[in-house]
Amino acid sequence: NGVVRFEDVHFAYIPERPILKGVSFEVPAGHTVAIVGPSGAGKSTISRLLFRFYEPTSGRILIDGQDIADVQQASLRKVIGMVPQDTVLFNDTIGYNVQYGRWDASAEEVREAARLAQIDRFIGQLPEGYDTPVGERGLKLSGGEKQRVAIARTILKGPPILVLDEATSALDTFTEKEIQDALDRVSRGRTTLVIAHRLSTVIGADEIIVLDQGRIVERGTHASLLAQG
Numbered sequence: 036n037g038v039v040r041f042e043d044v045h046f047a048y049i050p051e052r053p054i055l056k057g058v059s060f061e062v063p064a065g066h067t068v069a070i071v072g073p074s075g076a077g078k079s080t081i082s083r084l085l086f087r088f089y090e091p092t093s094g095r096i097l098i099d100g101q102d103i104a105d106v107q108q109a110s111l112r113k114v115i116g117m118v119p120q121d122t123v124l125f126n127d128t129i130g131y132n133v134q135y136g137r138w139d140a141s142a143e144e145v146r147e148a149a150r151l152a153q154i155d156r157f158i159g160q161l162p163e164g165y166d167t168p169v170g171e172r173g174l175k176l177s178g179g180e181k182q183r184v185a186i187a188r189t190i191l192k193g194p195p196i197l198v199l200d201e202a203t204s205a206l207d208t209f210t211e212k213e214i215q216d217a218l219d220r221v222s223r224g225r226t227t228l229v230i231a232h233r234l235s236t237v238i239g240a241d242e243i244i245v246l247d248q249g250r251i252v253e254r255g256t257h258a259s260l261l262a263q264g
């Protein structure tokens with residue numbers, strides 16, 4: 036389960052300026068599909084529509100065959116996990132930040148999620164800006180490490196569908212590689228839609244869709260797209 040399907044989706048934030056112009060694709064259950072393309076192409080709009088922040092002007096978005104127009108946002112959030120672009124950490128340990136919202140999870144489950152996202156070594160520490168009463172300083176995490184806290188939190192929630200929006204943008208190459216490794220692990224066995232800026236971050240995707248000015252202009256594997264130039 037967890038099939039995501041866009042059928043001829045059109046969308047405009049303002050009527051005179053269409054943003055998505057007939058977008059159709061499917062993410063089969065357990066597969067990873069990446070959407071790449073220049074800034075402004077409409078990539079993030081796709082994830083916003085999937086969460087019903089906006090409704091398509093025409094066309095349909097289906098999850099396991101059901102039109103999401105008929106699904107409450109609260110129910111959608113249980114099925115689709117999203118790793119946000121920016122992660123705000125709460126004033127407590129990294130472990131608490133991973134567990135956040137899954138208060139029934141065991142310490143073992145929290146550790147396993149943290150391990151998959153490769154932040155288990157931070158689990159007992161506080162984030163930067165939050166110092167303990169005895170004067171221990173919080174830990175400064177890089178943007179990539181913070182994002183991995185968000186990834187661990189999403190893994191722990193365990194949704195069948197994962198949406199990673201701009202997950203690896205604005206990060207230096209080394210961190211990008213680290214995050215990419217984490218994404219490879221967490222997307223395994225899960226339906227995953229990755230919204231990315233660069234082809235280089237989504238090498239492992241089953242399919243890559245290139246979006247430009249609201250239209251799918253190319254699709255294929257990383258190798259086939261490179262071969263086309």
Ligand code: ADP
Pocket residue numbers: 048049054072073074075076077078079080081
């Ligand atoms: P991408 O993720 O590919 O960079 P977006 O989906 O964020 O692109 O945006 C596509 C286009 O929609 C851009 O031109 C952007 O300026 C416009 N846009 C995004 N959000 C809004 C909004 N809330 N109102 C009007 N236009 C918007």
Ligand code: ADP
Pocket residue numbers: 125135136138
């Ligand atoms: P629920 O829907 O079960 O209330 P919440 O996520 O709202 O789920 O809260 C779960 C628990 O986490 C509650 O005990 C709440 O007091 C606590 N909690 C919520 N937000 C915060 C926060 N920002 N910092 C610390 N604890 C919080």
